[in-house]
Amino acid sequence: MAEAAAATSEKKVRPIVPFLRLGDRPHLVGKKCRSCGAVYIGNRVACSKCSTAGAFSEIPLSTKGSLWVYSIVHQSAPGIPTPYVAAIVDLPEGVSVRCNVIDVEPDPAKIPFGMPVEMITKKVREDKDGNDVIAFFFRPVSKN
Amino acid sequence: MRDVYVLGVGMIKFGRYPDKDVPELAAEAALLALKDAGMTMKDIQLLASGNLFQSNAMVGQRILQQIGQTGIPVINVANACATGSTAFREAYFAVGSGEYDVAMAIGSEQMGKAGLLGGGNAAREGSVEGILGSGLMPAVFGQAGVEHMRKYGTKAEHFAKVSVKNHKHSTKNPLSQYQVEVSLEDVMKARMVAYPNTLYMCCPTGDGAAAAIVVSEAVMKRFSNKPVKVGCSVLTSDPWTERDLTLPDVSTLTRSAAKQAYERAGVGPADLDLVELHDCFATAELLHYENLGLCKDGEAARGVDEGWFAHGGKTPVNVSGGLLSKGHPLGATGVANIYEVVTHLRGQAGARQVEGAKVGLAHVIGLGSACTIHILTA
Numbered sequence: 001m002a003e004a005a006a007a008t009s010e011k012k013v014r015p016i017v018p019f020l021r022l023g024d025r026p027h028l029v030g031k032k033c034r035s036c037g038a039v040y041i042g043n044r045v046a047c048s049k050c051s052t053a054g055a056f057s058e059i060p061l062s063t064k065g066s067l068w069v070y071s072i073v074h075q076s077a078p079g080i081p082t083p084y085v086a087a088i089v090d091l092p093e094g095v096s097v098r099c100n101v102i103d104v105e106p107d108p109a110k111i112p113f114g115m116p117v118e119m120i121t122k123k124v125r126e127d128k129d130g131n132d133v134i135a136f137f138f139r140p141v142s143k144n
Numbered sequence: 145m146r147d148v149y150v151l152g153v154g155m156i157k158f159g160r161y162p163d164k165d166v167p168e169l170a171a172e173a174a175l176l177a178l179k180d181a182g183m184t185m186k187d188i189q190l191l192a193s194g195n196l197f198q199s200n201a202m203v204g205q206r207i208l209q210q211i212g213q214t215g216i217p218v219i220n221v222a223n224a225c226a227t228g229s230t231a232f233r234e235a236y237f238a239v240g241s242g243e244y245d246v247a248m249a250i251g252s253e254q255m256g257k258a259g260l261l262g263g264g265n266a267a268r269e270g271s272v273e274g275i276l277g278s279g280l281m282p283a284v285f286g287q288a289g290v291e292h293m294r295k296y297g298t299k300a301e302h303f304a305k306v307s308v309k310n311h312k313h314s315t316k317n318p319l320s321q322y323q324v325e326v327s328l329e330d331v332m333k334a335r336m337v338a339y340p341n342t343l344y345m346c347c348p349t350g351d352g353a354a355a356a357i358v359v360s361e362a363v364m365k366r367f368s369n370k371p372v373k374v375g376c377s378v379l380t381s382d383p384w385t386e387r388d389l390t391l392p393d394v395s396t397l398t399r400s401a402a403k404q405a406y407e408r409a410g411v412g413p414a415d416l417d418l419v420e421l422h423d424c425f426a427t428a429e430l431l432h433y434e435n436l437g438l439c440k441d442g443e444a445a446r447g448v449d450e451g452w453f454a455h456g457g458k459t460p461v462n463v464s465g466g467l468l469s470k471g472h473p474l475g476a477t478g479v480a481n482i483y484e485v486v487t488h489l490r491g492q493a494g495a496r497q498v499e500g501a502k503v504g505l506a507h508v509i510g511l512g513s514a515c516t517i518h519i520l521t522a
Binding site: 016017038040041048049068069070071072073074075076077080081082084086087088090096097098099100108113124135136 | 272273274275276277278279280282283284286287289290291294300335336337338339340384386387389390391
């Protein structure tokens, strides 16, 4: 924070959601219930599976997962570019994440279920203070 | 709980009414229900009013300002797309508890042309819509359909055939927002909204209202209408399931409601003469055939191909035209489903009548999530 304060004129980056951590190895974080092991993205006051209150550990989530299901959105609200692949990706920690899958053709014949995917980050816009807003996306794991 | 009967129902044609407001639309439906029951507002002891878009605007009291300020208790209800059916449930409990003998439920909505795409708010500063996937209904129900494809090999054509069926049904319903047949080719070639749902596989937005009057057995006996009994009223919320927080699990929600409903009403899926279920998207209807036990898991696509759920099939589904063609003014839908089932159980459904109907089921889903099931018997 001291670093940021010293360079107020410099452009900063910020994650689009609090559960995205930037830095050298960008990744998502989850909250794991210490009682039943259920994992959540985003905060829970108590576990929505077992109702145990407040007993969560923050855990880093894998940047690799597999495609559960998707839809190809051709019509959306004004200002949202289409088409895009809106997907649910399963992560090995036992939690799923809602995301866009990129670097695939928006064609059902070319989007196999269970496809291995990996997370990347990209700037999507600037906020009103001029900071870069960084989002995460998943793309097919390259075969090389 | 004592027995509860539907004495009167009313519904206005779903459509677009830019020159009227919500209380006016709702008042028209209320007056139709009163006339059907043979009652006046002086007979009504409690009002449950369901409306979603104006849920903070005392719609129920404003309806009474149109048709009679009798000072009765008013409950304003919001429960996503299950708003109207939850209002009906409130009226049902008011009478079933023994506190009231006559209660009215009204569902109303005026959506104009906004609605399922969030009225343009989705692209606002700070939104993640379209960046971190989609939380909008077309994509959510697209994904739910794709999940069925993944599990059972269901094809896009199967979902499209649901739309063909419901549009065909709607040609015999004068209260349907649209009354136009579409071919399988029309549906498949229509503009894609969110795969696999094309334009004709998404319900329209619109305006509408419906009302139902429920009464005790003693009151029912004083009137000449054919008695229609409320066999059960079930409401569930989404239980924890593996992916519910990222892809709302409308299937588990409906299955737990269906199990309770069949137990309480003492009937099974094979006893149902007609079903009005929540086909907000064509994909949703196909899932609910299995969720409601109308066929076995994995059999829905075959059932569609073989016409099991068409008028004249083994379990006619959405003979009203369904949300896909009759329309889906959100708060009105749950009461309109009751209207449809009651009309058939009385033998008053005209050209679309399911002959000899004695047991009907009305199912509604509100994303977020809520599910209601009412089973009605003649």
